[in-house]
Amino acid sequence: MSKLFHILGEAIPEVWEKSIFELLEKGEWTLKAGATEKHRILNCALIAEIRNPSAEPRLHPKLSKTMAEIYKREIIEGHEQHREGKCLTPFVYDYHERVFHYRPFLDQAIEVNQLELAVKRIQKEKFTNQAVITTLIPHRDDKIVQEAWAKNQNPSIPCLSFLQFIATPDGRLDMFTVFRSHDAFRAAPYNWYGLSYLQEEVASRLGLSVGKYYSFSTSYHIYDSALKDVERTVGKPKKTSFATLQP
DSSP states (O other), X not given: OOOEEEEEESSHHHHXXXXXXXXXXXXXXXXXXXXXXXXEXXXXXXXXXXXXXXXXXXXXXXXXXXXXXXXXXXXXXXXXXXXXXOOOSXXXXXXXXXXXXXXXXXXXXXXXXXXXXXXXXXXXXXXXXXXXXXXXXXXXXXXXXXXXXHTTOOOOOOSEEEEEEEEOTTSEEEEEEEESSEETTTXXXXXXXXXXXXXXXXXXXHTOEEEEEEEEEEEEEEEGGGHHHHHHHHOOOTTOOHHHHOO
C-alpha cells in the first residue's frame, strides 16, 4: 500500500516544493511498467491542498514558464493538431477535447461540453456536488491500451481522470482533481499551473472568487533517472541525501 502524504500551503510553488521534499524524504521505491522495461520510481499517494491557487507567481522560479504556458494553452484551447482535426501529438487524446468536446463514440455525432454542464449545474443549484467532469472513456481508452501494447509502446490514457467544482457558502469556488498517475517533477507543477486558470475561468463565469484547489494523485512519483535534475532544481532535503534513498 502506498504511503499517503497531505501537503498544504498558500501557493502552487510552495506546495509543489514541499511535496517534492516529502517524496524524497519519505517516498517508497517501486517499479513502473513500461513498454520494453520497468522504470524505478520513488512513489507515494498525495493530497495537495493549495489555499490560493491564483497567487502569483504560480510557477516555481526554476521551472520552465514555456512548458507551463504550453500546458495552460492545451487545457484551455486544446492541441493545435486536434483543433485542426488531426491527431499528431504524442498523446492520442488531449484534455481540452475530453473536457470541452467529450465524444464517447467517434462514429456518432454525440459531443458533450462537460465544463458547460458543470457551470449550468452550479448556476441551477449553487451548492450542488454534481458539477463533475471525467476525462475517461473506457472503451476508447482500452483501444488505446491494446494498440499500444501491440506496437510495444506505452499506453497513454489520461493521467488526469476527474475534476469537480464546488461552490462554498462564503462565495468561493473550490476545485478537486484526481490523477491516476502523476510525474511529480516533469508534470505536476505544470498541471497545477494550467488547471488553476481553468478554475479561475469557471469561478469568473459564476461570479465567485477562486477558492482552494485540492489535487489527489494516486501515484505521485519521481523517476530514478530524474533525481539529478530534481536536485539541481530544488536542492536536497535537509536531512536526506540522494545516496541514502537508493534501494
